[in-house]
Amino acid sequence: MINQNKKFILITLISFLLVLIYFYSTFYKENPKAYITNQGDNTVSVVDLVALEVIKTIKVGIAPLGITILNKKNLVFVGNVGTDDISIIDTRTDQIIKTIKLNTAPLSLTSNPDESKVYVTDWFKNNILIISVDEMKVIDSIEVGKTPSGIAFNEKYSYLIVTNRDANSVEVYDKNKKLIKKLPTGEHPFGVYTKGKYAYTANVYNDSITIINLEDWTTKIIKVGAHPYNVFTHQNLGFVTNTVDDSLSVIDLKISKEIKQIYTGETPENLDVHRKLNLLVVTNWGSDSISVYSLKNLKLIKEIKTGAQSRSFGEFILQ
C-alpha cells in the first residue's frame, strides 16, 4: 500500500514536470537582444533588451566593427578588421559556430531579405564580397568604387547600396551586380541606410546627410550635427549620430529638417531600433556603452556599459 502510494506520487510528479516543460517550451521566448561590437577589446556584448543588462560577452576576432543580423536564421555576422575574418554567432546559444577567413578587412555587412546572402565591403581592394549563408563561404564578388564604407540592401528595388568614403559618392547595384547609378554625396560619406524608396548617407566632413530618391534619383541635403556617422529612420522620423557633438539629430522627414538634438553618450556612432519594444539603441564609442531610448517620447531609459569602443556598424538588434 505504501509502495503504491509512492508510485502514485512519483507518477503525478513526473506528469506535472512534463506539462511544465511543455508549456515552457511552447510559450517561452527569449528576450530580444542587441549585439554590440567592442573594437577596443575584441568582444561582442550581448544585451538583453528587456532586462537592460549585458548577459554575455563573446570573444571574437581582433577589432570587430561591422555587424549584421539574420533574424530568420538566428545568426549574427561580425566583421573583424584586425584579423581579416568574420565570426558567425548562433543567437540561440550565443556561441561562435564558424569563422570565415578573408584576405581583407571586412568593414561593413548586410544581408538580402531572404537571408541567403551576406554582402561585405572589402575596404582595401574596393570590392563587395558575397557570402553564401548556407555554405558559409565567399562565393562571389563585385568590383566597386573607391573605399567602400557603408552598405545597405533595399528591399523594394532589390538594390545594393554602397558609400565610397574617399570618392564622396554613393553607388547603387542591381540584382545582376550591375552598377545602375553613381551619385555625388556630401564629403566623406560613411554610413548608409535605406527604406522604401529612399536611401540616406551620413556625410562626415559636411555635417550633413544626403537623401536619395531611388525612383527619380533626385537628392536632398539636410544639415545635422558635427561629424555624423550613420542614419536610421522610423516612421516619419530620421535619426543621425553626431560623433563630435555627442548627440542624435532628430529629423522630421516630412519637412526634411532637423527638429531637435538629444544627448547621447560620448562619440555616438551607430543606431538601430527594436520595433515591438519601441526602443532606439545608440552605440557610444567614447563612453564604452549603449544608450537606450524610448521611441515614443525619445527619453533616455538607460545607458548600459558594454565593452571598450562600442561601435556595431550595421544592423545589430535581433527582432
Next chain:
Amino acid sequence: MRKFILALTALVFSMSVFAHGPTPQKVQESITVNIAPAKAWSVVKNFTDFNKIMKTRSFDDEIMKIKYEMLKKDGPFSDYNAYIIVKKGANDNESVIQWTARFYRIYKLNPPIPEGQDDATAVAAVKKIVKPGLVSLKKALQSK
C-alpha cells in the same frame, strides 16, 4: 629569455593589430585634484595653455565638458577631436579631470604602412600632448 620572447610575441602581435586601417584610436588619461568640481571646471574652461595647438569647439557648463579640435597640423595623426570633462571625485573637495582624444593615424591607404605613419606612432604623439597637458592643468588648478 622567456620573458623576452613573450615581450617580442606581444610586440609582433600588437603590431599586426596596428597594421590595419579603418580603426579610430583612443587616448584617455585622467588626474585627480583636491578641488571641488565647480571650482575646477571654472579653471579648466578658461585654461589658455592649449590655445597654441587646440581650439575650443564648444563647452557645456551643465555637464562640465569642453571640446577641442586640433590646430597643429604637423603631427603624425589626423581627424583629432578631444574633450576634457570634470567629474566628481571621492569627496566633495575632489575632482577627476579626464581627457579623451579620438584620432586616426596619418596614412589611410592600403598596407604596407610607411614608418612613422602607423597607429602606434599616432597614439604615442597624442599621449605626448595629453599627459603633459594634464600635468600643466593640475599645476594651474592647485595654484588656485
